[in-house]
Amino acid sequence: MTDDSVILRALFDAALEAALPDGKFDERLPSKPKGRTIVLGAGKASARMAATFEEAWAKAGGTCEGLVVTRYGHAVPTRSVEIVEAAHPVPDEAGLNAAKRILALAHEAGPDDLVVCLISGGASALLSLPADGITFADKQDLNRALLKSGAPIGEMNLVRKSLSAIKGGRLAAAVGPAQLVTYLISDVPGDDPASIGSGPTIPERVDPETALSILAKYSIDVPVHVVKAIRENAVESSVAGGAVHMLATPKMALDAAARRARELGLNPLILGDAIEGEAREVGRAMAGVARSARMYGEPVAGPCVLLSGGETTVTVRGTGRGGRNAEFLLSLALSLRGEADIAAIACDTDGIDGSEDNAGAWFDQAMFASAQERGVDLAAHLAGNDAYTAFAQLDRLVITGPTLTNVNDFRAILIR
Structure with a gap:
C-alpha cells in the first residue's frame, strides 16, 4: 500500500500543476494592436505568467515589452519583459521603485497600444506605491500591523487599496485610452478580481470610512495625516477596467x-x-x-x-x-x-x-x-x-x- x-x-x-499559467493564454489572446504591446504585472506568479505570455504571444506573431515585479527568488528567464524582484509580505524600496516604473509605463501607453496586465497573489505588497500624503514608512508600518492583527486577506487588501496610488483600479486609470487586458491567478476566497492583488486594473469605489473602520476594529493606531490621505484617495468612477481573464483559481x-x-x-x-x-x-x-x-x-x-x-x-x-x-x-x-x-x-x-x-x-x-x-x-x-x-x-x-x-x-x- x-x-x-x-x-x-x-x-x-x-493542485500545483493545475495552478500554473502554462498553456492557458493560447485561447485567450487579444488581437495584435497597431502600436506596442506593453506587459505590466505583479505577484508571486507574475514572472512565470510573463514568460508564458511571451511564448504564446510570439507564436501568434506578436512582440512585447514591459516590466513585472515578483517576490525575491521567484524570477524566471524572459525574452523581452524585464523581471524585478522585491520583498513580500512587507514592501521594500525595490518594490516601490518597480511600482513607480510600472505606473510610468502605463502613462506612456497610447490609443494604438495594448497593455497586458498580469496579476497574482502577492501583488498587494510587491506593487507598493503610497498615495499622496502617505510615506513609504507609513505603508510598511501598517502592513506589519495588519499581518499581526489576524485580519482576513479581504480586509487587509481593502486597507492597502485605500493607501495606494496604483491599486484599486488606479493602474487602469493610468492606462487611459490604450486597450487593457488583465490576466489573473486568484489567491482570494471567491475569486473577486477586485481583491486579487488589490485589483490594480479593477476600478472600485470604496468608502474610505470602511478602511478606517477595519483599522479601528483591529486596534491599529493610524496617524492623523494617514487618515486624511485615505479620505482623499478616490478612484474616478468613469475608469474602465478592460477585459479580465482568470487563468487559475483555488x-x-x-x-x-x-x-x-x-x-x-x-x-x-x-x-x-x-x-x-x-x-x-x-x-x-x-x-x-x-x-x-x-x-x-x-x-x-x-x-x-x-x-x-x-x-x-x-x-x-x-x-x-x-x-x-x-x-x-x-x-x-x-x-x-x-x-x-x-x-x-x-x-x-x-x-x-x-x-x-x-x-x-x-x-x-x-x-x-x-x-x-x-x-x-x-x-x-x-x-x-x-x-x-x-x-x-x-x-x-x-x-x-x-x-x-x-x-x-x-x-x-x-x-x-
Whole structure:
C-alpha cells in the first residue's frame, strides 16, 4: 500500500500543476494592436505568467515589452519583459521603485497600444506605491500591523487599496485610452478580481470610512495625516477596467487534486475553496469532519480524502515561527491524536508558508510517538505559534522552494 506521505504529496503536486499559467493564454489572446504591446504585472506568479505570455504571444506573431515585479527568488528567464524582484509580505524600496516604473509605463501607453496586465497573489505588497500624503514608512508600518492583527486577506487588501496610488483600479486609470487586458491567478476566497492583488486594473469605489473602520476594529493606531490621505484617495468612477481573464483559481487546483485522488482509488470530497478563519480553530473543526467520515462514512465514505482551500489567519500570541498552514495542521493533528488511519497535509501553493522556507507540513499518527521520543511538546508549540519548529524537529516539513504560482492554501485529509 502506498505510504500516506506519497499520496498526500501527489495530491498537492496535482493542485500545483493545475495552478500554473502554462498553456492557458493560447485561447485567450487579444488581437495584435497597431502600436506596442506593453506587459505590466505583479505577484508571486507574475514572472512565470510573463514568460508564458511571451511564448504564446510570439507564436501568434506578436512582440512585447514591459516590466513585472515578483517576490525575491521567484524570477524566471524572459525574452523581452524585464523581471524585478522585491520583498513580500512587507514592501521594500525595490518594490516601490518597480511600482513607480510600472505606473510610468502605463502613462506612456497610447490609443494604438495594448497593455497586458498580469496579476497574482502577492501583488498587494510587491506593487507598493503610497498615495499622496502617505510615506513609504507609513505603508510598511501598517502592513506589519495588519499581518499581526489576524485580519482576513479581504480586509487587509481593502486597507492597502485605500493607501495606494496604483491599486484599486488606479493602474487602469493610468492606462487611459490604450486597450487593457488583465490576466489573473486568484489567491482570494471567491475569486473577486477586485481583491486579487488589490485589483490594480479593477476600478472600485470604496468608502474610505470602511478602511478606517477595519483599522479601528483591529486596534491599529493610524496617524492623523494617514487618515486624511485615505479620505482623499478616490478612484474616478468613469475608469474602465478592460477585459479580465482568470487563468487559475483555488477551485481549479482542488478539482485537479480530486481527479488525482480518484486515480489513486480514493473518494474525494471538496469542502470548499474559500475557507477562512483562525487557523487553529479551522483545524479543530476539520478534525470533527474527519472523525465523522472515519466512524460513520459521513459526509464521505473511506477510503477518502477531504480537500479544501482558502486562506486562514493567525493571531500572533507567542514568539515562535510558523505560518498559517503549519498552525492549522498542528491543531488538526492534536485534535485527531489517537485516531488511526488519518493523515493530512497543509501547504501554501506559493511554496512559502508565512515567512519560513517551507510550503507547509504533513502528519500521520506515527508523528506522536516520534514527538514523545524526541521530547517535542506539540501543544506548547501550538500555544506559542511555533508549529514550524515542531514539524522541523520531526522531519515533517514540506519544502518545495518557489512554485511560481499562488492559489492560496491547499489542505488534504486522508482517511483510510
